[in-house]
Amino acid sequence: MITTFGTTYKRLREAKNITMQKAANQIVSKSFLSRFERNLTNISFAKLYALLLNINVSVAEFIFIDNVYHHRHQAFYFDDTKDYLDQITKLTHQQLINDYFKKWQENQSTYNYFNYLKQKHLTRTEHLTPTEIHEVSNFLFNIETWTHYEIRLYMSTMDVFPAPTVYALTKQLLHNGEITLNVDWNHQADFTYILLKSALLASYQHDLEDAVYFSDQVAQTIDNEQYLYEKTELHFIHGLIYLQKNKTALGNQTINEVFSIFKQLDSPNLLRLYQQRLKKFQAWQH
Incomplete structure (x- = not known):
């Protein structure tokens, strides 16, 4: 199957003012590169990788740009971590549900089936059945090495699982997905999101050991100031952990520090969200 990689490569090469001769240097002939750039021939991954190095473009960037140029949905794109979807986004997700369901019916591929379940859950219009939850x-x-696909599938569906399953899957992610942690910033952000959500869940459930474990893992992951919001959320979770340890004064002080940050930044929605989280934590105690 001929891909669109050739025309995308040509656009990037020309945008960088790199000649065909320089791009093809010691990799392929100029005539072969010309055919490739007109989508007349395929190319091996090894040669494509070498050609991309010659124009200073990473493989991840290239695939992303190729999809953008040709108006294709990003297979591993997780567009939001909000707990709601606006109407336009819902319509987009419904189109994806229909598309993945149709593709799954046509070829019965696992990839399309789980994308269908993921999108169905994200719309909140249909609940996953117990059978579907078990399948996910x-x-x-059963995945030994988690890559982007498995991480995003878990991110999208982790709230359907009971707490013990979340703890087990997150620990499996840490063990089986660590190799991909430093692929790019998005991978690190995904890990952090999952760890924070797991730590928060463990705090709600008053599962102190797991709350401490996941919060410690987060602290090791967010090692720079790009993660200021995540550090604020972690600080809040630490406050909940202090309360679980009966360090009431320290716990209240820590949580109030988080509330103060949101007040200072004029973020009433975040303040309200975290006040609700505290009430949820307190409700479990009663």
């Missing part, structure tokens, strides 16, 4: 967890538990 069983699939993830």
